[in-house]
Amino acid sequence: MTDHSLPFRDPQLPFARRTDDLLRRLTLDERIAMLHQFAPPVERLGLGAFRTGQEALHGVAWMGTATVFPQAVGLGATWNDELVRRIGEAVGNEVRAKRAEDDRVGLNVWAPTVNLLRHPLWGRSEEGYAEDPALTSAIAVAYTRGLRGDDPRYWRTAPVLKHWLAHNNETDRDTASSSVRPRVLHEYDLRAFRDAVRAGAVAGVMPAYNLVNGRPNHVSPLLDQQLRRWTEQSLVVCSDAGAPSNLVDSEHYFDTHEEATAAALKAGVDSFTDHGQDSAVMTGRIRDALAKGLIDESDIDTAVRRLLALRFSLGEFDPDLDPYAGAADFDTAEHRALAQEAAEQAVVLLKNDGLLPLAPEAGRTVAVVGLLADACKLDWYSGTLLHRSSPLDGLRERYGAENVVFAEGADRVRLKCADGWLQVPDADGEADTARGAEGALDPALLAGRTDLPPLTCGERATELALVDWGGGVLTLRTAEGRYLSVADDGYVRASADEPGGWVVQETFRLEAVEAVGGPKGLAGHDRGHRLLHVGTGGYVTVAADGVKVADAGERVSAALGTVFDVEVTERGEDAVARAAAAADTVIVVAGNDPHINGRETEDRATLDLPPQQERLWRAAHTANPRTVLVLTSAYPYAVTEAAATLPALLWTAHGGQAAGTALARVLAGDVSPAGRLPQTWYASDADLPDLLDYDIIGSRQTYLYFEGTPLYPFGHGLTYSDFTYSAPSAARERDVIRVSLTVTNTGAADADEVAQLYARAVEPADDLPLRKLIGHRRVHLAAGAGERLEFLVPVTELGHWDVAHGRWTVEPGLYELRAGASSADIRGTATVVVEGEPSGPRAVLERGIEAADYDEQRHTVIVDRSKTDGDAVSPAGECGELLFRRCDFGEGARAVTVSAAGQGSVMVTVEGRSVDLAVPGGEGPYDVRTHEAELTVRGVHDVRVALRGGVRLAHLAFVPGKESS
Template identity: 70%
Template structure:
């Protein structure tokens, strides 16, 4: 009997065919319902074709997150502080290997990784400062490119993981993040916000982007035309656009940009969103909206096909359909000695020495007091994995100097909370083997699973009470910790328990506030917003505002400053470890309100300094602070450094490693130096090191060393397409150390406001004593161009440019001037094309809004008041006699030329809606090249100004 002939292999399974042909074949086999199912984050399997389920999205910002134990590297801002592209590439490689190894054990681990974050650190009060690399677009793109190359892998066909950049676009505020609009004029858009994304995408290791929650120029990022007009023009690869969680529903529910979810879903899909992250694992709502949009004619099947193709392109590149050819299929590298060493190397390279009067490095055998709220902490953030290994500053110093040489004082206030009946809050003992106990690798408590436990007994009251550690994190936010180290937390049942290893969670349940009330204080739980009360069955939060809260008397049994004073008095050197908890105050969903160090930590620092003048401040934080450093002999900063943070800090303090981290953003001296959080105009607002004209506390690129370095031999050669720059760096110190050589440029005679100096290139070097290295950069001439708003394109302006080489943006060691040929300025041909309202040179009192829901910009007075626009160098030719304005709304437009005609055009009745434009015309006489000024009054939108003869 002849064996049956096996069915032919379908073309989409043929590894010898190009991906595009294979996708064509697979698309032809999918039904409309199956394609609709592909549009949700959780794509179901197509069993009849043997296609597995797929999930977009795996957080991997500085290690694989949310999936249990993994190697935890320094926060992204710490990786930015390394200024080391090669190191970051190796970290990306390690993270992607761990993702592959973890997926082999757990198919919930995804290979479409939502990392890195490319948002620029424009404003240091942004709650998510920890997630970005730098305030500078070139440094950001260099680090992001390195990370994505590591994540992608180096195989020419298959990718180890598929990185998605976050968060497109101009997103630097958490306050009202889903309803606020960033007003971004064309120069800022092209020279600043788009630049970091563009360079990273053009480098070729990016699988896609994720739009941000906010609006840009009045239009939600999830329906942004920039996805089509910019992003997808930068590469020939299919880019997958994944929505942020819940953002598709925001288009209707909070932003009210569309009336129905069918309209919103259709608009997002047509704009370029390919995967909808909404309603968790429930895809039914999104698929129903897509079907509704199809039924209403808002979408075509071709629209769906475009999105599904881009998703399939990523899946093919990940080797899903070719497991036998996937070079990464058997990757098993997880928590290897190499990964542990890399985590320590990264933590060491991220340490920035801000100030040093010679107290560092610490002398061998020094008696060290390590004090402060973070002295014995290894903090995680929202995007961390679970620690397999941990190292706190105290543990690192014990390891390096010996426990007998190190004194410790946390510096918390020890308190009892006394009730109105004379009893005290009491923490019952916890059974460590209680059911529901969650432990990670090596027995470490898993904080993600500890919080919210209900199997532990709630707090009660008794006559003795339990002494609690009270930590004030600033802004009246505090945590309370039991003697066994567990934080007081509130579970869904409302009871207060000592049940959390650390504060954490999307809504933090471990934070409280003491509010003066009568002769005592209310203890308000911030997660629920309700005060704590004592009930017969335990301590709980009030179920409603009508319940009587407990009024507590705060009994302080020991002040933190006293403990710090005792520890500091007998030491040779005091190390005060201060900073933030990444789950408290500044974090996702919450911006900071000040640069100041929390008062409690300030008191500890002053106590240590008063007890011992040899006091070193080590700031461990996700963002900059404004601290009085003049009285301190040494100051260091590092981001939360992951699993090796403490060991790395101790090795730097001891001089085993010379610090060479550099600041990736400006440290301002006070809150008064900051722009408004929603002022996205870095040019007009003179923001970041590029434009800031004040005196920073520490400048961009700053960082000291235990060695010294000499710069010499600066040479520059201008070619047809690039500038070749070289100089030498020599280690003139007596220890091997790294130096970060930085090259900046400045246009010397610009026709428009240009940066004071702008980073063009950098290189981190390791040099032995006396060793000399030549640094060589080849810079495309396009690096010196700016966005010419008069003509809507990049232009290289002819003239002199200063080249500045040195150790920071302010520590310039060498300079020279080159002269570049370019394209001379040309006036705006307004007689022919008129003026697009948003293409102004200067403005005051205005903001850019959406001209229509699908595309285009308009300008409106901020808050409906009065605003002014200036357009320079407008060429009216032999003359015009009429001016017209395209406006919507109600108000007045006054158009004038310097020293010439003025026309006032008014809409006396409002147009039917914000996108219902009308054209107003008036007599207007102008000739030659003149500056045009426009004054706007009222609630109107100006889209265009035209001139005619």
């Protein structure tokens, strides 16, 4: 029975006192148990079970039906902070509503993802908001404020930001290290987290799987040195799933799990997400670490105190006072309208030669074609749809079903083997039992089913729709809409409504083999094909008891796979051309399936649109020049030829439950599009750096530094109206700059405009950004109306991280403030003078030089100086180079000292004088030792350092002493 007289139950006491009281009442075993994601109840004190982690990226995920909003990158494309705040509020309310029905739903939500969209080939681009830290911060602050709620004491939900830190690759994501120089760290990656934490609506962060500068994020000293110094509020750090074990199993950073667990706990991880709901493994490791003296009880208490503080803030112990504890609703009329509003605002009009808007009128017919024309795609972090609106649905509703012609454009194929034709047996009505209220097959019921009969080969052929999603990865689907899938028993069945799951079981590859006779096959080749199942790596084989994939031990042998002839009964481009020729205007809907070729665990290989989809828009345009291309995707494409050829292009992220309705309203002109690109759209793969190159300054990445000509620039987006900007005015007011301008709608249509404000130093030094977003505002203006906009810009926004002095610096000088409709469409400028003392050269005699504080580098990588703290620099190959500009040696130095580990050499060159210091190696990579050589120099000079071999340079120091004559 709960004792309500205990101090921790007293709502009149501050949370801190109540937390301390409850903490001291818990036994050691009870405290250790709380460190796992699934904390058990403490019945003697009346505490219920608690779990950290509820996915809520763009709606409640993984817990059944919920309102599905546009993907996060689509929310970023709205550039509308207030809209996103309302979405956060709606999602938070639905979390509460689901919690009232199902205690498995947690109130600690793992959202939003604030990793910056640095590289467009990153598989998880759909989860972030933008490539820019300021825009990402603004959207993240808005979403977390909505999730958190406005009550000063209690939280609606407790948001955790993902994924700390510098995480933009799925390739080798648990073993790859992001080399992040201090400027990039402070100006770019930390910024995305910092503003949201300082805004007070964030409950914590989740470290990423990767390493940063050679050290796993789950033992990052930055959790203490940065994150927890940004706020006095208690923050919880929740590990990513399985990451604590990765410290030993894949990263081999520690020898034992006890060492790894202790290091993570001491670094600041509070909640361990590992081994699913089985907490015994992790709690056992914590007990063993305690027994071995690797941690003490105070380390455990620190983490438990943070977790208890989180639970108090969520009202767990004050249900009668918690303003969010009452029954809430989901799928309300307001939430449905909000989902549609968000989908409409996320649409970006990339190009329009006057074809749009396409208002419905008598006799007008519209062909909607393409592989996503009748699709409403979900991603890994979506909830289950209560409502579905594909482009075809939306266009039929808006233009009238009788005026809409449809052709998907999938190739229609039949597969033949020596035993006959591949066929899908009748399911005896079982598929119908899995249909939901609106007739859609429930993927939770169909995917992985083993009660349906497997495919066979016989006299009757089943025609299948073949879609090539790029890179040779394809899906096969029956006329009834059921995808071929492989269940745990290895048999192939038509049993999935959509591709999905952690390991997608609905994707295949066709591998050509030598001719086996028979009709011409795919692409006209007289060759057979083996069918490889991507999910298992096994080849599809026809056996007496049905079609299956090879067993695990046989998957490497292609000879075990059945050889099929692929007979194409209709090519998709032919169907598209017929539909296009029969219509007034064609809407081609292309893009990606969020579970295929770019998602969590898988990066993209190219910016190119898949060849099958290229053929479709070309066939449509040949048949009908009035062709619009709509790209519905989680990331950018390099559609250079389409942009040059077609009269109109649009892009939208997968827009959730109202995507089709929203698109139709934009096409028809009911809504003027005003979404803006949250990422640079590059013209080709040649514009991209290596995926693992995190030095955005040195490799000139993102709109901040890119010196080429993009296909579409950051912030780009057109409308159906015209807007003029007055000349902006700028005035310094102590620590802020007030920028004012008027935006006027000079067109005939009511529309939104997104005014954007950028800054740049007129005489930039030290590789400052070419342009930098410092403000944005989305406003709705009636035709002919204008509005005066003001931006209050902190002067610090003009600054950068000064590696020479280890601080944030705003250099004095002239700065240009540029207002416009995109980063490239500038309509007016103002200038402001910032006064003050310049930072000056490096005082190397007093401070020395940290190796990672370079100004330029070639062929180097930043590594960990020790397992707990510090950076060093090592050659990425045989030799690497560092440049340190403007080093002040004052009256003179007589020697240089290098602190380094590893084995190799360090050559230091100043004013044409070089010394080469051998580093003979010590007792491992962290055995940093000092080596000194004579080097006489005075005055201010650049310092160049060449690194060879396996050396790990940590620090340079210079011994004072006048230069000899």
